[in-house]
Amino acid sequence: xxxxxxxxxxxxxxxxxxxxxxxxxxxxxxxxxxxxxxxxxxxxxxxxxxxxxxxxxxxxxxxxxxxxxxxxxxxxxxxxxxxxxxxxxxxxxxxxxxxxxxxxxxxxxxxxxxxx
Numbered sequence: 282x283x284x285x286x287x288x289x290x291x292x293x294x295x296x297x298x299x300x301x302x303x304x305x306x307x308x309x310x311x312x313x314x315x316x317x318x319x320x321x322x323x324x325x326x327x328x329x330x331x332x333x334x335x336x337x338x339x340x341x342x343x344x345x346x347x348x349x350x351x352x353x354x355x356x357x358x359x360x361x362x363x364x365x366x367x368x369x370x371x372x373x374x375x376x377x378x379x380x381x382x383x384x385x386x387x388x389x390x391x392x393x394x395x396x397x
Contacts, residue, residue: 301380308387320390337385344381 312320324333361369
């Protein structure tokens with residue numbers, strides 16, 4: 282059903298999902314035991330050029346540049362059946378958007394930002 286390379290890609294994808302799920306579980310466990318004071322301190326930290334929410338938005342948009350390389354893979358797109366590519370792209374953007382957003386929130390929740 283799947284080619285050999287497709288099986289490898291699926292295995293790598295699931296490995297990443299499982300790794301992030303385990304990381305998320307540990308972060309949530311840590312936050313339940315230690316509270317969200319670090320997150321609140323980081324959220325209200327004064328920044329140059331805007332708020333921390335703006336910084337997260339800019340970081341999120343920069344991380345999306347990595348997704349754009351997938352769109353330009355012409356050999357891969359040419360081999361797909363008609364209508365498959367938009368579905369693949371939508372699903373990939375959904376997963377990447379959720380994981381990148383959670384990763385940024387987890388980082389803000391775990392690590393204090395030093396004042397320079």
